[in-house]
Amino acid sequence: xxxxxxxxxxxxxxxxxxxxxxxxxxxxxxxxxxxxxxxxxxxxxxxxxxxxxxxxxxxxxxxxxxxxxxxxxxxxxxxxxxxxxxxxxxxxxxxxxxxxxxxxxxxxxxxxxxxxxxxxxxxxxxxxxxxxxxxxxxxxxxxxxxxxxxxxxxxxxxxxxxxxxxxxxxxxxxxxxxxxxxxxxxxxxxxxxxxxxxxxxxxxxxxxxxxxxxxxxxxxxxxxxxxxxxxxxxxxxxxxxxxxx
Numbered sequence: 001x002x003x004x005x006x007x008x009x010x011x012x013x014x015x016x017x018x019x020x021x022x023x024x025x026x027x028x029x030x031x032x033x034x035x036x037x038x039x040x041x042x043x044x045x046x047x048x049x050x051x052x053x054x055x056x057x058x059x060x061x062x063x064x065x066x067x068x069x070x071x072x073x074x075x076x077x078x079x080x081x082x083x084x085x086x087x088x089x090x091x092x093x094x095x096x097x098x099x100x101x102x103x104x105x106x107x108x109x110x111x112x113x114x115x116x117x118x119x120x121x122x123x124x125x126x127x128x129x130x131x132x133x134x135x136x137x138x139x140x141x142x143x144x145x146x147x148x149x150x151x152x153x154x155x156x157x158x159x160x161x162x163x164x165x166x167x168x169x170x171x172x173x174x175x176x177x178x179x180x181x182x183x184x185x186x187x188x189x190x191x192x193x194x195x196x197x198x199x200x201x202x203x204x205x206x207x208x209x210x211x212x213x214x215x216x217x218x219x220x221x222x223x224x225x226x227x228x229x230x231x232x233x234x235x236x237x238x239x240x241x242x243x244x245x
Contacts, residue, residue, distance in 0.1 A: 011111070012052070014099055015044065015100075019040070019041055023037055043092050045096075047093060099111060134188070134190070135188065135190040138173070140181055140183055143155075147172050167186045
């Protein structure tokens with residue numbers, strides 16, 4: 001076997017192993033969504049083989065810019081995919097671009113280091129090591145006497161008992177004296193279980209048809225870029241904008 005074939009298969013194996021680690025052991029435990037698991041792994045694998053089959057450096061650059069440009073448009077043209085899943089999709093697109101760019105065996109160290117750093121970063125962020133995330137909710141509160149500044153401690157205590165959340169602070173947004181109520185925003189440190197539930201609900205709410213449509217558009221643009229380099233990128237991007245409308 002030639003060195004090129006060994007690098008080709010080695011890159012494929014590395015790409016698949018890293019993708020499985022990210023999806024199975026980092027993403028899946030927090031959000032057990034079959035649709036996104038299928039999307040991430042399939043997208044990652046197909047992009048690697050498309051990129052690895054290219055022999056022209058100019059064409060490879062065209063594909064890379066095409067994928068990232070179309071991906072950026074995807075985020076702003078749809079409300080269907082949550083930001084967390086968009087982030088993982090970005091990683092699943094970027095990894096095969098990195099792993100397929102192995103011109104010789106001497107660059108394996110850089111490729112492995114890049115993959116390891118990506119996995120480590122995702123793992124640390126998902127486990128929230130060193131971070132304490134704060135979230136908020138807007139509520140309609142009817143005990144209007146407690147919104148007075150001098151009753152702030154009583155307000156926090158009442159909200160903690162009624163919501164079961166570790167409320168830290170409160171902002172009064174609007175007061176309705178006609179109905180003796182106020183619109184308030186509460187802030188609290190979000191427990192890990194709430195992060196999981198929130199992510200899972202967001203994932204379930206995604207319309208499958210819209211996800212497939214967006215992924216199909218990106219795939220067509222990527223294939224176009226792969227075939228004719230920068231020209232394919234322009235054609236694919238134009239098609240994305242046309243279909244998006």
